[in-house]
Amino acid sequence: MMNDTEQQEREYLEEIKEQLTLAIRRVDDAVKQSSAELRQQKHYIHEHQSSMDDADMVAAGQSINRMAFTGEAAVSRKRKLLKLGQSPYFGRVDFAAKNQAVTPVYIGIHSFLDERQRRNLIYDWRAPIASLFYDFELGEASYRTPSGTIQGAIERKRQYKIRDGRMEFMLDSDVNINDDVLQRELAKSSDDKMKNIVATIQRDQNAVIRNETASVMIIQGVAGSGKTSIALHRMAFLLYRYRETIAAHDLLIISPNKVFADYISNVLPELGEEHIPELSMDELAADLLGQPYTFQTFFEQVSALLEHHNPAFIERIRFKSSFDFLSQLNQYLLHIENNYFTWSDLRVGRTVVPVAFLQQKFRTFHRVPLLKRFALVANEVRAYVRDAAGRKLTGQEKATIGEAVPRLFKFHQVLDLYRDFYRWLGKPELLQLDHRLRLEYADVFALIYLRLRLEGITAYEHVKHLLIDEMQDYTPVHYAVLSRLFLCRKTILGDVSQTVNPYSSSSADTIERVFPQAEVVTLYRSYRSTLEITTFAQRIIPNPNLIPLERHGPEPTVTHCNSQAEELETVRQLVEAFAGSGNQSLGIICKTRQHAAQVYRALQGLDVQQLTEDSTTFKEGAVVTTAHLAKGLEFDAVVVPFASARHYTTEVDKRLLYVACTRAMHQLTLTYSGAITACLTA
Numbered sequence: 001m002m003n004d005t006e007q008q009e010r011e012y013l014e015e016i017k018e019q020l021t022l023a024i025r026r027v028d029d030a031v032k033q034s035s036a037e038l039r040q041q042k043h044y045i046h047e048h049q050s051s052m053d054d055a056d057m058v059a060a061g062q063s064i065n066r067m068a069f070t071g072e073a074a075v076s077r078k079r080k081l082l083k084l085g086q087s088p089y090f091g092r093v094d095f096a097a098k099n100q101a102v103t104p105v106y107i108g109i110h111s112f113l114d115e116r117q118r119r120n121l122i123y124d125w126r127a128p129i130a131s132l133f134y135d136f137e138l139g140e141a142s143y144r145t146p147s148g149t150i151q152g153a154i155e156r157k158r159q160y161k162i163r164d165g166r167m168e169f170m171l172d173s174d175v176n177i178n179d180d181v182l183q184r185e186l187a188k189s190s191d192d193k194m195k196n197i198v199a200t201i202q203r204d205q206n207a208v209i210r211n212e213t214a215s216v217m218i219i220q221g222v223a224g225s226g227k228t229s230i231a232l233h234r235m236a237f238l239l240y241r242y243r244e245t246i247a248a249h250d251l252l253i254i255s256p257n258k259v260f261a262d263y264i265s266n267v268l269p270e271l272g273e274e275h276i277p278e279l280s281m282d283e284l285a286a287d288l289l290g291q292p293y294t295f296q297t298f299f300e301q302v303s304a305l306l307e308h309h310n311p312a313f314i315e316r317i318r319f320k321s322s323f324d325f326l327s328q329l330n331q332y333l334l335h336i337e338n339n340y341f342t343w344s345d346l347r348v349g350r351t352v353v354p355v356a357f358l359q360q361k362f363r364t365f366h367r368v369p370l371l372k373r374f375a376l377v378a379n380e381v382r383a384y385v386r387d388a389a390g391r392k393l394t395g396q397e398k399a400t401i402g403e404a405v406p407r408l409f410k411f412h413q414v415l416d417l418y419r420d421f422y423r424w425l426g427k428p429e430l431l432q433l434d435h436r437l438r439l440e441y442a443d444v445f446a447l448i449y450l451r452l453r454l455e456g457i458t459a460y461e462h463v464k465h466l467l468i469d470e471m472q473d474y475t476p477v478h479y480a481v482l483s484r485l486f487l488c489r490k491t492i493l494g495d496v497s498q499t500v501n502p503y504s505s506s507s508a509d510t511i512e513r514v515f516p517q518a519e520v521v522t523l524y525r526s527y528r529s530t531l532e533i534t535t536f537a538q539r540i541i542p543n544p545n546l547i548p549l550e551r552h553g554p555e556p557t558v559t560h561c562n563s564q565a566e567e568l569e570t571v572r573q574l575v576e577a578f579a580g581s582g583n584q585s586l587g588i589i590c591k592t593r594q595h596a597a598q599v600y601r602a603l604q605g606l607d608v609q610q611l612t613e614d615s616t617t618f619k620e621g622a623v624v625t626t627a628h629l630a631k632g633l634e635f636d637a638v639v640v641p642f643a644s645a646r647h648y649t650t651e652v653d654k655r656l657l658y659v660a661c662t663r664a665m666h667q668l669t670l671t672y673s674g675a676i677t678a679c680l681t682a
């Protein structure tokens with residue numbers, strides 16, 4: 001068989017690298033040539049401008065564009081080849097399709113074709129045949145192609161780690177194929193942003209990544225199950241699978257905040273794809289609400305909940321996060337259609353426009369959002385009056401009609417209707433709005449929903465696939481807005497256990513009610529943390545279904561201190577120890593902003609950074625932050641200060657503690673003074 005031994009593999013790697021070098025040289029030549037031609041063409045146009053007609057100019061412009069395009073494609077091709085030169089492939093399956101010879105299939109991050117022999121030397125991990133690598137052990141196997149399923153058998157499976165063009169190891173695997181390499185990958189320290197996982201994608205993960213049928217895919221997965229990773233690889237897969245029709249700018253990621261967006265921003269470029277546009281929910285809200293509103297952000301809502309116990313505030317959030325709320329809004333919309341018109345004949349000069357005409361016209365436009373119908377009906381009325389009077393209307397008359405028609409309806413401002421909604425409910429106290437029109441967070445998407453239904457919003461029709469992370473933080477009314485705004489396919493992921501606001505959280509079941517056509521996948525295997533850390537986190541929120549990966553590290557420690565000052569000193573020592581520990585990242589994760597600020601002050605003079613809501617980038621090394629902001633991130637080591645009964649008491653606190661502890665990959669330390677929190681007793 002080809003490339004049997006390690007020696008042969010090493011020689012083959014050199015051969016492939018050489019071919020890659022040649023290919024890069026060819027691309028370079030092509031780039032040079034195309035830029036020379038471009039220069040010539042421009043020069044030619046410059047010289048002959050005076051004698052060229054419009055058609056000549058258009059043709060010349062087009063040919064320049066074509067050359068520039070070829071140039072860009074060559075540059076991008078070169079980038080991919082250079083990357084392959086560093087690490088050409090990570091896997092190999094020797095596959096014999098039925099009645100055919102065995103061929104080795106090398107799998108890498110991009111494909112690489114031997115142009116002269118027209119042979120695929122490396123297959124893109126997203127190619128149909130590459131799914132063999134993820135989906136099967138040795139023996140019978142099959143893969144689906146657009147033209148049907150190919151049956152056959154896998155005779156060998158091999159994995160490689162090639163870095164900087166050097167083979168660090170190769171492994172033949174028969175049964176538990178990925179485990180060894182996966183273990184090595186997971187044991188590594190995390191120095192910076194999220195990385196791609198193409199070499200070790202697991203079977204259940206692969207099924208989600210390659211799913212082509214789901215119009216809505218909901219991924220509920222335990223902490224560290226790879227949800228975010230999978231979702232990003234799924235985007236890369238879709239870009240590959242539908243490359244004729246979908247480009248990176250057709251996709252949209254709705255992310256919880258800028259730090260998270262920055263944290264994940266490397267994955268697609270690593271996979272050779274362009275950056276995907278991203279919006280935070282707050283940015284989307286600001287865009288959809290428009291002026292003149294300002295609003296409390298989700299961060300501020302959660303902080304307010306943590307800072308003071310306010311039953312009325314909680315009650316408002318709870319109600320506005322319910323399905324009942326959404327259905328009340330829908331009923332209200334029906335109610336106003338049926339009750340808020342005051343019908344009367346319209347008199348314009350000597351012409352009377354009868355009620356029946358008006359009603360009939362409003363009915364004709366029933367598909368148009370309510371508040372947009374008035375202008376359309378006014379036009380109809382103008383035509384009616386013109387015909388009746390037998391002459392053109394004066395500007396004054398036209399304006400009169402424009403004002404009279406809306407008067408048939410009680411309200412025209414969405415905010416007035418939103419206020420009225422609470423009166424109609426008999427609970428005006430549920431809307432708290434100050435004179436500067438600052439909305440509570442729980443009102444933001446409700447108001448947007450009304451606006452969407454009453455005025456229509458079409459701003460996001462170009463999006464072809466939407467990715468929503470941290471789904472548990474959004475409520476039925478959020479999803480009602482998203483489902484009307486984005487008619488495209490969606491991938492929605494999250495974990496109910498990691499909600500930072502239990503009064504407004506959604507489980508996969510809740511979201512399924514909004515998207516009944518959704519395919520729901522549940523992931524139980526947790527990859528991030530050592531068994532010791534995962535077991536510890538289970539004491540906070542137990543999940544009997546969770547399957548931790550067998551990877552070991554030090555037991556988490558819970559350190560008692562005699563005073564807060566001593567506690568801060570302990571944290572300081574931990575940060576000092578971090579510098580020489582071999583760990584690359586350390587997260588000091590606090591419950592509140594105040595705690596984070598206090599700890600940060602106590603660490604003055606050390607190389608520590610603070611992550612706040614205003615941060616726009618993920619920071620490396622040691623950082624102090626809050627659990628809310630740390631959600632979705634991970635660190636080699638985590639320190640959770642102030643884990644006392646005083647600070648971690650409520651249901652919200654418990655969730656935050658869970659989020660904080662599950663951020664740790666290898667090492668976890670809690671410190672407290674006074675009594676220890678009861679959240680750990682489970």
Ligand SMILES: Nc1ncnc2c1ncn2[C@@H]1O[C@H](COP(=O)(O)OP(=O)(O)OP(=O)(O)O)[C@@H](O)[C@H]1O
Nearest residue numbers: 197200201202223224225226227228229527528632
């Ligand atoms: N198949 C895999 N191979 C290698 N690493 C993996 C794999 N799946 C997950 N991981 C790693 O596990 C960690 C957690 O992944 P990720 O952040 O995507 O999980 P998550 O479910 O979104 O986590 P959380 O909800 O806790 O934020 C990451 O370091 C990721 O690289």
